[in-house]
Amino acid sequence: MPVWNPWHGCEKISPGCQNCYVYRLDSQFGKDSSIIEKTANFDLPISKNKNGEYKLANTDKKIYTCMTSDFFLSKADKWRKEAWQMIRQRKDIHFAIITKRIERFFVSLPDDWGKGYDNVTIICTCENQEQADKRLDIFLKLPIIHREIIHEPLLEKINIEPYLATGKIQMVTCGGESGENARICDYNWVTDIRRQCIEYKVPFNFKQTGAKFKKDGKIYNIDRKLQITQAKRASIDYYPDQDLEIGQSVQLMNNLFIRLGQSEFRSKFKLDDKERNYISEKGIETIRQHARDFICQRLAPAEPLKDGKQTPMKGHPVFIAQHATGTCCRGCLLKWHGIQKGIQLTEDQQEYIVSVIMEWINRQLKR
Numbered sequence: 001m002p003v004w005n006p007w008h009g010c011e012k013i014s015p016g017c018q019n020c021y022v023y024r025l026d027s028q029f030g031k032d033s034s035i036i037e038k039t040a041n042f043d044l045p046i047s048k049n050k051n052g053e054y055k056l057a058n059t060d061k062k063i064y065t066c067m068t069s070d071f072f073l074s075k076a077d078k079w080r081k082e083a084w085q086m087i088r089q090r091k092d093i094h095f096a097i098i099t100k101r102i103e104r105f106f107v108s109l110p111d112d113w114g115k116g117y118d119n120v121t122i123i124c125t126c127e128n129q130e131q132a133d134k135r136l137d138i139f140l141k142l143p144i145i146h147r148e149i150i151h152e153p154l155l156e157k158i159n160i161e162p163y164l165a166t167g168k169i170q171m172v173t174c175g176g177e178s179g180e181n182a183r184i185c186d187y188n189w190v191t192d193i194r195r196q197c198i199e200y201k202v203p204f205n206f207k208q209t210g211a212k213f214k215k216d217g218k219i220y221n222i223d224r225k226l227q228i229t230q231a232k233r234a235s236i237d238y239y240p241d242q243d244l245e246i247g248q249s250v251q252l253m254n255n256l257f258i259r260l261g262q263s264e265f266r267s268k269f270k271l272d273d274k275e276r277n278y279i280s281e282k283g284i285e286t287i288r289q290h291a292r293d294f295i296c297q298r299l300a301p302a303e304p305l306k307d308g309k310q311t312p313m314k315g316h317p318v319f320i321a322q323h324a325t326g327t328c329c330r331g332c333l334l335k336w337h338g339i340q341k342g343i344q345l346t347e348d349q350q351e352y353i354v355s356v357i358m359e360w361i362n363r364q365l366k367r
């Protein structure tokens with residue numbers, strides 16, 4: 001995730017700030033996070049390298065802005081105008097700004113802001129109902145082209161239906177709290193927000209479980225490294241425009257297999273006896289689960305580890321199926337399936353990939 005932190009340090013203003021990760025990380029280095037300072041990276045968006053190219057390249061990814069402070073912090077009023085100028089100058093890249101201070105939006109706003117810059121997404125964060133009602137009401141009245149909501153840390157059940165009903169929210173993200181003193185995140189709160197998003201056809205993303213995750217009445221301590229993957233395992237992200245009709249998906253699948261059959265490289269892959277035995281030993285449903293796990297771990301992250309080399313050429317029927325179907329890496333996913341790189345795969349995309357892999361395996365088994 002590309003980040004630009006023009007200033008560092010913040011002031012706690014609401015319950016969500018209690019275990020602020022900026023404070024947590026700084027304290028490990030004996031640094032006082034309440035001191036607000038411009039960073040050495042202040043002018044990152046407009047800095048250039050020796051060859052005269054921008055250091056911050058246009059990569060189709062959102063640049064997360066001010067992640068160790070709050071963009072609308074009053075102590076940063078004196079710097080914000082200049083920050084906006086840089087954002088204005090870099091219309092080729094998209095800036096995402098997460099804030100708990102949406103009521104200060106107009107302070108130091110550029111004169112030519114108009115209805116909003118198209119290269120800026122403002123993400124209003126609200127951890128509980130009180131903050132949601134206070135902030136979202138203001139948020140929806142502001143001149144902003146791209147609006148998202150994030151509930152992180154999600155501290156209670158929140159009703160955002162009236163805000164979603166305006167049709168002005170482009171995405172809702174949920175997540176638990178990290179760190180030693182993390183407060184509980186209840187899966188019921190997460191699925192309730194998801195339900196609201198589905199009702200109003202707003203994309204929904206369950207980003208991470210947090211460190212203390214409650215599910216079915218039980219509290220789980222989740223290791224930092226697993227908080228994102230565990231959330232993705234729940235497979236509850238929702239993207240309305242990707243709802244595929246069953247009939248349509250059969251047609252797409254057939255077309256895909258015709259195209260794959262035309263590729264000399266792809267059609268070289270076959271299941272041999274060893275893999276066929278493995279499948280009959282484990283059962284097809286277990287293989288499907290392996291496929292889900294592999295996709296979730298090796299392909300789903302926005303930037304998978306060793307992308308392009310993450311799928312071995314042998315050792316598991318799913319690996320072979322991945323090479324055969326162009327689902328082996330993000331480059332092949334883009335080429336064969338038109339799935340964009342650099343963005344976390346959605347639940348529906350992952351399920352689609354699994355269905356392609358299983359279709360290939362089933363076709364092989366019939367031979």
Ligand code: SF4
Nearest residue numbers: 010011012017020069
């Ligand atoms: S607003 Fe964000 S960065 Fe500032 S103290 Fe609160 S949680 Fe930390």
Ligand SMILES: [Zn+2]
Nearest residue numbers: 308328329332
């Ligand atoms: Zn590949």
